[in-house]
Amino acid sequence: xxxxxxxxxxxxxxxxxxxxxxxxxxxxxxxxxxxxxxxxxxxxxxxxxxxxxxxxxxxxxxxxxxxxxxxxxxxxxxxxxxxxxxxxxxxxxxxxxxxxxxxxxxxxxxxxxxxxxxxxxxxxxxxxxxxxxxxxxxxxxxxxxxxxxxxxxxxxxxxxxxxxxxxxxxxxxxxxxxxxxxxxxxxxxxxxxxxxxxxxxxxxxxxxxxxxxx
Amino acid sequence: xxxxxxxxxxxxxxxxxxxxxxxxxxxxxxxxxxxxxxxxxxxxxxxxxxxxxxxxxxxxxxxxxxxxxxxxxxxxxxxxxxxxxxxxxxxxxxxxxxxxxxxxxxxxxxxxxxxxxxxxxxxxxxxxxxxxxxxxxxxxxxxxxxxxxxxxxxxxxxxxxxxxxxxxxxxxxxxxxxxxxxxxxxxxxxxxxxxxxxxxxxxxxxxxxxxxx
Numbered sequence: 001x002x003x004x005x006x007x008x009x010x011x012x013x014x015x016x017x018x019x020x021x022x023x024x025x026x027x028x029x030x031x032x033x034x035x036x037x038x039x040x041x042x043x044x045x046x047x048x049x050x051x052x053x054x055x056x057x058x059x060x061x062x063x064x065x066x067x068x069x070x071x072x073x074x075x076x077x078x079x080x081x082x083x084x085x086x087x088x089x090x091x092x093x094x095x096x097x098x099x100x101x102x103x104x105x106x107x108x109x110x111x112x113x114x115x116x117x118x119x120x121x122x123x124x125x126x127x128x129x130x131x132x133x134x135x136x137x138x139x140x141x142x143x144x145x146x147x148x149x150x151x152x153x154x155x156x157x158x159x160x161x162x163x164x165x166x167x168x169x170x171x172x173x174x175x176x177x178x179x180x181x182x183x184x185x186x187x188x189x190x191x192x193x194x195x196x197x198x199x200x201x202x203x204x205x206x207x208x209x210x211x212x213x214x
Numbered sequence: 215x216x217x218x219x220x221x222x223x224x225x226x227x228x229x230x231x232x233x234x235x236x237x238x239x240x241x242x243x244x245x246x247x248x249x250x251x252x253x254x255x256x257x258x259x260x261x262x263x264x265x266x267x268x269x270x271x272x273x274x275x276x277x278x279x280x281x282x283x284x285x286x287x288x289x290x291x292x293x294x295x296x297x298x299x300x301x302x303x304x305x306x307x308x309x310x311x312x313x314x315x316x317x318x319x320x321x322x323x324x325x326x327x328x329x330x331x332x333x334x335x336x337x338x339x340x341x342x343x344x345x346x347x348x349x350x351x352x353x354x355x356x357x358x359x360x361x362x363x364x365x366x367x368x369x370x371x372x373x374x375x376x377x378x379x380x381x382x383x384x385x386x387x388x389x390x391x392x393x394x395x396x397x398x399x400x401x402x403x404x405x406x407x408x409x410x411x412x413x414x415x416x417x418x419x420x421x422x423x424x425x426x427x
Contacts, residue, residue, distance in 0.1 A: 157421060157426075158421055163396055165398045173393075182380055184380030184407045185380070187381060187423070188406060190403075191405065192422075194399070204419060
């Protein structure tokens with residue numbers, strides 16, 4: 001059965017622990033850590049990234065770094081055939097989508113998830129699991145490539161809006177992002193703060209707030 | 215099993231919801247009118263309400279009207295015991311919660327839904343089902359206008375719905391008031407267009423878009 005965990009930040013205290021308790025794995029899970037979203041990011045302050053990696057390492061995910069950039073379907077079949085889980089990092093969603101399209105990663109990840117293997121995402125890695133790139137990410141950010149196809153992985157039928165309520169993203173969201181997605185033609189939006197994540201099992205989901213333990 | 219259907223605009227998604235419910239249950243539906251009792255309406259303002267009533271009928275629901283205002287806890291237990299489905303109309307979630315606090319309807323509906331009463335709703339009824347109602351405040355329809363003990367909803371689900379997402383007539387409400395005041399690290403929110411509803415089975419959710427179903 002399809003099993004996904006879409007977070008704002010897996011490095012937020014208790015999020016990794018909560019996910020571990022849901023999976024209930026006793027042995028480490030061999031995991032590909034997809035670094036593609038950070039390839040165009042300014043990582044001068046990379047504390048969030050280090051927190052995410054620590055959370056994975058501390059919660060039974062035995063990961064290796066991997067990028068989809070420059071890869072082919074043949075590479076994915078060879079490099080990712082024996083893993084239990086894929087974790088997709090936060091970072092630049094546009095760049096991740098462009099490289100996913102160019103490399104043929106999208107059909108690979110769709111089959112990977114359908115086969116029952118785990119998908120975990122943080123921020124960009126959670127947004128891209130939805131049906132399409134939110135309008136506000138389409139070309140309005142510094143490093144956005146000129147995409148013409150905005151279809152994402154379509155693993156879930158909603159788009160996660162991460163980091164809700166954080167001071168860091170306040171001006172982005174209230175300064176224009178939300179008004180750009182104000183349309184009846186949009187997929188549903190599920191809004192989560194950094195303490196919340198979405199667990200998807202099959203076609204259904206639940207929202208967990210780790211501060212409340214449910 | 216806990217079962218809910220939380221719509222933004224019921225008459226648009228009613229056919230899809232109706233197909234998921236047994237005829238025997240639909241024939242025992244109570245239509246809670248309280249959310250539209252907060253003021254007098256002109257007939258011309260109630261087009262959406264009459265469309266909901268017609269949609270319920272067309273989808274096989276047989277409804278009795280009921281207003282929870284001025285009822286005691288005993289009245290609620292006696293009057294609502296025989297129903298399999300509760301339909302909570304749109305209108306004003308703040309007035310609905312004010313009236314619900316007076317006779318402990320919050321606890322009553324929680325208990326009944328846990329026991330299997332199916333909760334179907336639109337707009338204010340879906341807002342009230344959520345964890346908190348304050349995010350939906352706007353001038354003229356706000357939690358501060360009513361005598362509320364708190365801004366909790368019924369808590370049947372652990373998120374708050376902002377209904378009518380994308381509707382041109384609600385744009386100012388959303389972008390000027392609802393979104394800025396909801397920008398907090400408090401609860402999960404779901405932005406729901408009039409074509410979408412949330413189906414709940416126990417603690418698991420699914421969002422259905424009837425244009426894609």
